[in-house]
Amino acid sequence: MAVGGLFLSAFLQMLFDRLMSREVLNFARREGVISKLEKWKKTLLMIQAVFSDAEEKQLTDKAVKMWLDDLQDLAYDVEDILDEFATEALARKLKVEHHQSSSSNSKVQNLIIPACFTSLSPSSVKFNVGMGSKIRSISSRFEEICKQKVELGLQMNAGGVSIAGWQRPTSTCLPTEPAVFGRDEDKAKILEMVLRDEPTDANFSLIPIVGMAGVGKTTLARVAFDDKAVEMFNLRSWVCVSDDFDILRITKSILESITFSPNSLKDLNQIQVQLREAVAGKRFLIVLDDVWSKNYSLWNTLKSPFRAGASGSKILVTTCSTDVALTVGTAEYYNLKLLSDDDCWSVFVKHAFEKRDVGLHRHMGSIRKKVVQKCRGLPLAAETLGGLLRCKQSDDEWDEILNSKIWYLSEESNILPVLRLSYHHLPSHLKRCFAYCAIFPKDYEFEEMESIFQPSSNNSFKFIMHDLVNDLAQWISGETSFRLENEMVTDNKSRRFRRARHSSYTCGFYDGKSKFEVFHEVEHLRTFLPVLSYEIRLLTRYITDVVLSNLLPKFTKLRVLSLKKYYITELPHSIGDLKHLRYINLSETMIRCLPESICSLCNLQFLILRGCYRLKKLPSNLRNLINLRHLVVTYVDLIREMPLGIKELKCLQMLSNFIVGMVTESRLKDLKDFKLLRGELCISRLDYVTNLEDIRDHIN
Known part of the structure; x- marks a missing residue:
């Protein structure tokens, strides 16, 4: 099975699990669409039965490849709808709970739920009408997929997905x-x-x-x-x-x-x-x-x-x-660690030259640099490259192989089977996380809390992906990820860019035009990640806020938004409409305040505000972020206190800094309510605490 197929197979399995989840089924029953979801479930089972056959035939049949591409698009759209179901159900639950907690009526009266919080409310009716249209569209596409399945002659495989073809x-x-x-x-x-x-x-x-x-x-x-x-x-x-x-x-x-x-x-x-x-x-x-x-x-x-x-x-x-x-x-x-550059080069020389004189080859200095850079301490990679090049005579042949991705030489290389076997053994949810890594450029340095691959040689506190692992991530993600680098979106790339779910870019202008503008073509973007140089960030500082105000409302499917180190002073109020958002990173930006609308993002799990030295306060209704797991607020000296109700964030697992207020120092006792906290916790503004003996009682 092709590696990309394993990603889609894992995706379909997760989709099936979502369809069977209690929250989705309960909401579907209340809204009268349970029969539609049951039909989707049966259709997915039929698709999974022929998936292995489709994976094999796509290599020689372009129509089957297009069928798999359409299936992947459909799978993403189905997940979006299920996500909307879960979000709407959660939003209604929060409204009911807020009404009950704020009401001053008797306990009996609190049990009466106003119509404005049920499926009869105007907002709920609007949601149901829009959702009905989407459900009909998805059902129609499922029918077309099944029809094409028959026309393409895809056969069921009783044995399920096979990985025997990749075993070492x-x-x-x-x-x-x-x-x-x-x-x-x-x-x-x-x-x-x-x-x-x-x-x-x-x-x-x-x-x-x-x-x-x-x-x-x-x-x-x-x-x-x-x-x-x-x-x-x-x-x-x-x-x-x-x-x-x-x-x-x-x-x-x-x-x-x-x-x-x-x-x-x-x-x-x-x-x-x-x-x-x-x-x-x-x-x-x-x-x-x-x-x-x-x-x-x-x-x-x-x-x-x-x-x-x-x-x-x-x-x-x-x-x-x-x-x-x-x-x-x-x-x-x-x-077992990676080899040193010298030892990696020795492995390559052994297999590329055997007993021949290395010095006879021209440009040996540049060749050594390329070999070391590509192999990055992996002896298997050095051995493979050496074996590929030992029978090549011309400089052009050497350059072609040294500048290629080793995956594309799969008939002569056993690197791809070895690494994709590692990928195969990841849990389904981590397969998707790994494919997401395709949008990061090579040598991108990750923070420890984001992702750990291997220590960076430049910074012992940072981590990087091996070049070959990065290539594998791109191979797996296929057209779902698009990294826009120092080139325009040409016609042959535009289709892929429009289909992309995850995208990053590494420069801000071409021909004097902001590359931000090309993102207007993206309909289904889930990850938006600028990876810019310092110079480019300065060039775009005067237009960023305006561009974001026009751009973000179009990203209705967005899950990940990172504007780390970017020159922005504010987020538009429309950020609150991006109900799917799970991750926001505004670290080291010029942000002065966060709009209150951000507190309507009930799915948000990560809010990273490290080094936002101009940020003066956190939103007052932070308590509404009931799924928030990580709140990072280090090096934010202008924030004077934590907002009221922070103790209601029951899912919080990481709180980098608890800021004690001048007037409300007693809120230090809120720390007792964080049952899931792990890792280090910094407590700031302790000079506001009048009785230091109370600290031990509050945090024990």
Whole structure:
């Protein structure tokens, strides 16, 4: 299956889950549209049944590719409608609760809900009419998709989605390299862990080696397994586990490698009994290479025969996942880092030139720079590039490969299968998060709280994506993400730009015209992320507020809005109409105040205001942001106090700074109501507190 197909498959599964959610079903019943949603659910099931066939046929049939593109557009639009259902239901609930809490009538009278808060209110009627039209349109598109499914001859696949096509070749314990570069220290540490004689309850211990795909975990395990020092173990076994964690297969493979004879048994119990007898009283070293399963029960079953082994036995596990390392039952694991630039270059030279003279090639300095930049410490990438270039003679051929994305050379490269297997094992919701990363330029430095990939070489407090991981994100996201860089939106890109759900841009002008204006063409944008240089931000400082006032109202589907480090002094009142917004980042802007309308964003989860040194106060009705999880207000010296009712933010998990008010210092006790807070909390304006002894009582 193509990688983009895995993204869409995960998306469809999440969509199906949303259709089955209690909040959506309850609202649909009240509004009389439950039958429509039930029909959508059945249609999705039929589509999922032919999805695997469509993924295979799209490679040779453009009509099928267009069908999948239309299906993805439809899936996004269905999610938008379900989101509107949930938002409207939440808004009505909030109105009822506000009315009941503010009413001064008796308890009996409070139970009477005014018509203005029900589906009979003018606003609700307007919502229902508009929603009815959207539902009819979606239903019609579902019917057309199903009709085309038949016309295209797509067949059901009873086995579901298959990933067998991407599994790595089975690894062996035999060394594939006469020399391994840059791993001497790693090898010494792994051997020390393997040879360490430590008491354990189970007579054996597990040593996970964790690292990103292609970093050389298997190579390191192989080097350790082949070292003379491990000949002290009575029994040694190497098994490639890979994606299919089949206990019967794995147990039989271990048994056969120990006994050096085939085994015809098909009963797990009998095989495990024989394995227990084979290892009884003996010191063993077993390598389980390329493990992905986090199923604790399966692990316990697999390990049970090894309890009969002699003390000091070891099981070495290689995995891309820290979760797997922790699941196997050990708190200690070895984290394998990337290679240095020099060692990465040595791997490339070994495979590209073998015994030929490196100096015979012209422009070797620029070649080294490109190789190091593209491979970024991944020995698998260096090996692949070297293997591709060793048979190329002309400079043009070298430039073509070095300037390409390695994915497009998939027939000759095993990097894509390795990395996309890592993607496959992400949970469905994280698959979508990863695809969203496609809008970030290479070398973009993330804050720790936003996303962690690998430490930046320029800033130890920042993180970046490996170039190949960035390429993978773009591959996966397809046309749903569009990064507008230093070029105009030409005709061949305009269709993709209009279909984009997530977009960023990295400059502000071309030919004296603001690139902001091209976003007027986008109908379904969900993520709006400027990534601009300081010079460009200064050039656009005088028009930004005006442009945003005209532009934001068009982004009715927006979920993520980041204007970090941008020259804006205010947000338009219309920000309150963007009901889907989950994330707003205004860090290091010139913002002076936030419109009260922002408090109507009941879906908002992140409000980041770090370094807004001109911001004077927070909105007074902040309590209405009932889904707010992160409120970051550091380096905002002009804010004098937290707004009333902040204690009602029951979902708050991160509050970077609690500002004690001069008049209302007693509100320090509000901190007791934040049951979900984690991480560091700064309390400012403590000079307003008259009795410091009270602080301990308020925050304990």
